[in-house]
Amino acid sequence: MSRLRCDVAIIGAGTAGLAAERTARRAGAKTLLIDAGFTGTTCARIGCMPSKLLIAAAEAAHAVRQAGGFGLDASLGSIDGTAVMDRVRRERDAFLAGVIEQYAGLPDDVCIDARARFTGPTSLALDDGQQVEAKAIVIAVGAKPVVPASFDAVRDHILTNETIFDLPSLPASVGVIGAGPLGLELAQALARLDVEVMVFDAGDTIGGLEDQALAETLRIILEEDMPIQRGVKVVASAVAGGARIRWSGATRGERTFEKLLVSTGRAPRFDDLALQEARLTLDDHGIPEFDRTTMQCGASPIFIAGDADHERAVLHDAMNEGGIAGHNAATFPQVEKSRRTLPFSIMFTNPPLAVMGTIGRSGDIAIVRGRARYADQGRAKIARRNVGAAHIYAEAKGGRIVGAALACPGAEHMAHLLAWAIEHRQTAIELLELPIYHPTYEEGLKPALREICAAVDAPTPADRDDGFIPGA
Ligand SMILES: Cc1cc2nc3c(=O)[nH]c(=O)nc-3n(C[C@H](O)[C@H](O)[C@H](O)COP(=O)(O)OP(=O)(O)OC[C@H]3O[C@@H](n4cnc5c(N)ncnc54)[C@H](O)[C@@H]3O)c2cc1C
Numbered sequence: 204m205s206r207l208r209c210d211v212a213i214i215g216a217g218t219a220g221l222a223a224e225r226t227a228r229r230a231g232a233k234t235l236l237i238d239a240g241f242t243g244t245t246c247a248r249i250g251c252m253p254s255k256l257l258i259a260a261a262e263a264a265h266a267v268r269q270a271g272g273f274g275l276d277a278s279l280g281s282i283d284g285t286a287v288m289d290r291v292r293r294e295r296d297a298f299l300a301g302v303i304e305q306y307a308g309l310p311d312d313v314c315i316d317a318r319a320r321f322t323g324p325t326s327l328a329l330d331d332g333q334q335v336e337a338k339a340i341v342i343a344v345g346a347k348p349v350v351p352a353s354f355d356a357v358r359d360h361i362l363t364n365e366t367i368f369d370l371p372s373l374p375a376s377v378g379v380i381g382a383g384p385l386g387l388e389l390a391q392a393l394a395r396l397d398v399e400v401m402v403f404d405a406g407d408t409i410g411g412l413e414d415q416a417l418a419e420t421l422r423i424i425l426e427e428d429m430p431i432q433r434g435v436k437v438v439a440s441a442v443a444g445g446a447r448i449r450w451s452g453a454t455r456g457e458r459t460f461e462k463l464l465v466s467t468g469r470a471p472r473f474d475d476l477a478l479q480e481a482r483l484t485l486d487d488h489g490i491p492e493f494d495r496t497t498m499q500c501g502a503s504p505i506f507i508a509g510d511a512d513h514e515r516a517v518l519h520d521a522m523n524e525g526g527i528a529g530h531n532a533a534t535f536p537q538v539e540k541s542r543r544t545l546p547f548s549i550m551f552t553n554p555p556l557a558v559m560g561t562i563g564r565s566g567d568i569a570i571v572r573g574r575a576r577y578a579d580q581g582r583a584k585i586a587r588r589n590v591g592a593a594h595i596y597a598e599a600k601g602g603r604i605v606g607a608a609l610a611c612p613g614a615e616h617m618a619h620l621l622a623w624a625i626e627h628r629q630t631a632i633e634l635l636e637l638p639i640y641h642p643t644y645e646e647g648l649k650p651a652l653r654e655i656c657a658a659v660d661a662p663t664p665a666d667r668d669d670g671f672i673p674g675a
Pocket residue numbers: 214215216217218219220237238239243244245246249250251252254317318319320343344345346364385472475476508509510511515516517518519521551
C-alpha cells in the first residue's frame with residue numbers, strides 16, 4: 204500500500220476541482236487531483252452544454268413555427284428526434300474533448316484515477332488501495348440528482364440530467380417532476396420539439412422565483428408550451444409502455460408518460476466520502492459549515508467548492524469558489540478573504556428568467572420595485588417576442604439598484620448589464636443617464652428605472668425627455 208504526500212489534495216476534477224488545482228499549483232503547492240474514471244465535467248457532459256444544445260434545437264423549431272407571423276411560408280414538417288439527439292451528443296462531445304484535453308495536459312503525477320474518502324482531516328484512502336496525506340484538502344465532489352424513493356416502482360422509465368442526453372431519440376411523452384430551472388428549461392425544449400410534456404410540482408413557485416407576480420407572468424407564458432400542475436402530489440405507477448402519474452389538487456387527474464424526467468433537486472455527492480472522519484461541523488442538511496469568502500470549513504485544513512457546498516449551484520460560482528479554495532488551501536494556515544460577487548442565475552427558457560442580487564426586503568433596508576412590461580415594447584413587438592416583464596429592486600433611500608428579476612426577451616443579456624450595475628453600486632438615475640440605443644430590449648427597462656426614480660423622489664434630470672418610446 205503506497206502513501207502519497209502533497210500540499211493540497213483536491214477531491215473531484217469538475218469545474219471547481221480543476222480551478223482549485225490550477226490556483227493551488229500557481230501558489231506553489233504540490234497538488235493531487237483525485238477523480239475516478241474522469242469523462243469530463245458535469246457542465247460539459249450532463250449539464251450546461253448538452254441542455255443548451257437541446258434548447259437550441261427547440262428554438263430553431265420554434266422559429267420555423269413563428270415564421271408565418273412574418274409573412275414567410277415555412278412549415279416544420281416532422282421532427283427527426285434521432286437527428287436532434289445525435290447533434291446534441293456530437294456537439295457535446297466536441298466540448299467534452301476540450302475538457303478532457305485540458306485534464307490530460309495537467310503535469311505528470313497530478314491526476315489520480317480513484318475515488319477518495321476521508322480517514323482524517325488531512326488524510327484520504329483511495330479505492331485503489333493508496334493513502335494520501337495532505338496539508339490541506341479541497342472537497343469539490345459536485346452534486347447528483349435526487350430521485351425520491353416514491354419513484355422506485357417506475358425506475359425503468361426515469362430520466363435525470365445524467366441520462367436524458369443519452370436517449371437515442373426523443374420520447375413521445377415526458378412527465379417532468381419539478382418546476383425548478385433545470386426541469387423547466389428541459390420541459391419547454393422537449394415540448395417545442397413536439398414531445399408531449401406536462402410539468403408537476405408540489406410547491407407553487409416557478410423556477411424558484413420569489414417574486415410571485417413575475418412568477419405568475421412567466422407561468423402563463425410557459426403554459427403556452429406545456430401545462431404546469433403546481434401544488435400537487437404525484438403518485439407514480441408502472442403501466443404497459445410507461446409510467447402513470449396520478450396527481451392530486453384542484454386539477455387532479457392521471458396520465459401515462461413514456462418517460463419521467465425527475466428534476467426534484469441535486470444533492471452533494473457525499474455518500475461514500477466518509478465525511479464524519481473529516482471532523483467538520485455539519486449543518487442540518489449534512490453540509491459542512493464554511494465561510495463563503497474563504498471557502499474554509501470552520502478552522503480546519505479542509506476547503507469546499509462548487510455544487511458540493513450546496514449554495515450557488517451555477518458554473519461561474521463553481522469556478523470562483525474553486526479558485527478561492529485552491530489558493531487558500533495552498534497558503535493554509537494563512538487564509539485570505541475574497542470578495543464574492545452577487546448571486547446571479549439564469550434559466551434558459553424562452554423568455555429566459557434571470558435573477559440576481561436582493562429581491563424584496565434586505566434586513567432593515569426598505570426596498571422599492573420598478574416594473575417594465577414587454578407586451579408593448581418596441582423591439583419585442585418587432586421580433587414577435589413581446590411577452591414578459593422585468594422587475595428591478597432598489598434601496599428606497601437613494602435608489603441604488605440591489606436586485607432584479609427579468610422574465611422577458613433578451614433577459615440573459617440585460618441581466619449582465621444590471622448585475623454589473625449592482626456590483627458598481629449604481630442608482631436608477633445613474634443608469635438612466637447612460638446611453639440606451641433605440642430600438643432595443645434594453646430600452647424596455649426604462650419604465651422600471653423611472654418608477655424607481657419616482658418612488659425614491661429622484662426625478663430624472665430636467666434636460667432629459669422621458670416621453671413615449673415604442674415606435675419613437
Ligand atoms: C442539466 C444542468 C444544466 C445546467 N446548466 C447550467 C447553466 O446553463 N449555467 C450554469 O452556470 N450552470 C449550469 N448548471 C450547473 C453547473 O453545471 C454546475 O454548477 C457545475 O458543473 C458544478 O461543477 P462542480 O465542479 O461543482 O461539480 P462536477 O463537475 O460534478 O465535478 C465533481 C467531480 O467530483 C468527482 N467525485 C465525486 N465524488 C468523488 C470521490 N469520492 N472521489 C473522487 N472524485 C469524486 C466526480 O466524479 C466529478 O467529476 C447546470 C447543471 C445541470 C445539471
